[in-house]
Amino acid sequence: MASKKTARRYLIREAVEDDLSRLVEFLASLALHVSGAPPQNLQEREWDRLHGVLLSSLTDANKHIMVAEVPETGLVGMGYIYILRNQGIWEQTSHVEYRSAFIDDVWVEPDFRKLGIFPDLLRSLVAFAESRGAYELVLEYSASNKEAKAAWTRLGFKTIGVRAAAFTTAVQEALNNRPWKPVP
Numbered sequence: 001m002a003s004k005k006t007a008r009r010y011l012i013r014e015a016v017e018d019d020l021s022r023l024v025e026f027l028a029s030l031a032l033h034v035s036g037a038p039p040q041n042l043q044e045r046e047w048d049r050l051h052g053v054l055l056s057s058l059t060d061a062n063k064h065i066m067v068a069e070v071p072e073t074g075l076v077g078m079g080y081i082y083i084l085r086n087q088g089i090w091e092q093t094s095h096v097e098y099r100s101a102f103i104d105d106v107w108v109e110p111d112f113r114k115l116g117i118f119p120d121l122l123r124s125l126v127a128f129a130e131s132r133g134a135y136e137l138v139l140e141y142s143a144s145n146k147e148a149k150a151a152w153t154r155l156g157f158k159t160i161g162v163r164a165a166a167f168t169t170a171v172q173e174a175l176n177n178r179p180w181k182p183v184p
Contacts, residue, residue, distance in 0.1 A: 012120045015065035017058060022075045024050045026107040034142040064128040068108065068117045077108035079121035083132045101129030103139040
């Protein structure tokens with residue numbers, strides 16, 4: 001394990017097209033980690049979809065992917081962020097544009113955690129957000145992912161809401177099978 005006085009034994013750099021296959025593996029590992037599912041392979045269609053999303057992100061000025069690389073080992077981590085702009089929904093006296101940076105995915109392989117890779121990836125993502133004028137960082141993580149909650153809380157992130165998800169078919173079924181009464 002590297003001490004704080006020794007030189008870093010990894011490189012943080014921007015992702016390139018040759019990295020994408022490994023990044024898809026990271027995203028699959030992250031999904032399995034969050035769900036608690038046993039190791040399994042992605043379906044080819046899902047692999048292609050993720051690869052396409054990452055590939056398009058390499059040329060989008062509002063998206064940024066960073067990787068952590070260990071010499072003689074290869075890629076061991078990634079961080080992905082994108083900028084969204086909106087004008088808000090409230091009546092305004094002048095044009096106001098809000099910029100938020102969404103940290104979409106951060107992953108460090110388990111054998112390479114606690115070496116400083118996570119904060120170094122995050123530093124580069126935050127620098128990108130600031131360079132694009134983002135005033136806030138937003139992220140989401142699974143409520144069951146206690147490691148993520150602890151890490152993000154230590155960095156000052158606070159839970160400000162709850163995100164719920166449902167399949168469209170389940171919502172349609174619920175709408176069709178329940179009588180809805182008008183509110184008096």
